[in-house]
Amino acid sequence: MTYLAKPKFQHPDLPKNELGYTHRDYEGSVSTLCAGCGHDSITASIIQACFELSIEPHRVAKISGIGCSSKTPTYFLGNSHGFNSVHGRMPSVLTGANLANRDLIYLGVSGDGDSASIGFGQFAHALRRGVNMTYIVENNGVYGLTKGQFSATADRGSKSKRGVTNTDNSIDLAAMALQLGASFVARSFSGDKQQLVPIIRAAIAHEGAAFIDIISPCVAFNNHAGSTKSFDFVREHNESVNRLDFISSRMPIEVQYEPGTVEIVEQHDGSRLALRKLQADYDVHDRTAAQGFLQQHAAKGQIVTGLLYMDKTPSDLHAHLHTVDVPLNVLDAKDLCPGQATLDKVNASLR
């Protein structure tokens, strides 16, 4: 694989974040995706979210599978840890890395083919275990990299570029994530940066399994009339349930909200989400109601976007396993060996 590095020159007046980093410090290599691909817009939103959060790039581990979507970590956070794994195996690689070093921020990047077909089991188990991560699926309804076959998220009745009708039922990954117990579930659209950036920021700040299904049109193979993942279709059928403002722990709430129009949700790290309801009957803390809402709207051909569910008191895999606060990869043999007396006791209990 060849990488095209961006020139190092930076305009001296580029805005800086709290760490003194500019936007450029969160970018990666030049993208080799098709011009106009939705995935590149998601890359831009991830860069923006990490810049705004003032994340130290070396504290991030970006892990992906195989596909155009899984190539994108090369195009952002060039100074972070990265692992481009095997098709559908991002979740298990990420789980292992997270268990070894809980101090990093984990970004899992995948595609609908990568997560809803070959990696469907891996997707399910990482979410049900509550791995502390931001799991992003760049969902275009096709296998873009291998020339546009229907993926398992393609809607029944939608048409391929050559006019073939998809006769299989589709998998709704956000609905699955709700069922599997993810403690943060959102859906957004690559073309709606205003909605997407605060969602990514909130997901990164969330201490648990955060899943974001991002509809991301493939301009080469799935952006025609008859596709339900095209730019036009998503814009026409987008039912947004809420809008988020992300407020970091250091910032006062500056925006004036009409009383009763906004719910302020505290996150574990002290940051807050200002949640503006766009649908009066939508409760972001009710998992079962969210599942019903998604199904009813999907049956009408609508795509529900926004923060779909958030557990106010999430917990993660480390809490479930009672692991120590110190990352396991820095413990030495002295800390890891329980001692002869304990080992004898364990052995005796197994006889």
Ligand SMILES: Cc1ncc(C[n+]2csc(CCOP(=O)(O)OP(=O)(O)O)c2C)c(N)n1
């Ligand atoms: C084990 C294995 N099986 C099949 C492939 C071929 N393959 C590469 S990418 C891909 C699908 C990618 O689709 P998706 O995850 O939706 O990514 P997109 O390109 O659409 O972003 C497939 C089937 C592979 N690389 N490895």
Ligand code: SF4
């Ligand atoms: S084939 Fe589709 S998904 Fe892949 S880079 Fe091109 S537009 Fe994007």
Ligand SMILES: [Mg+2]
């Ligand atoms: Mg795809």
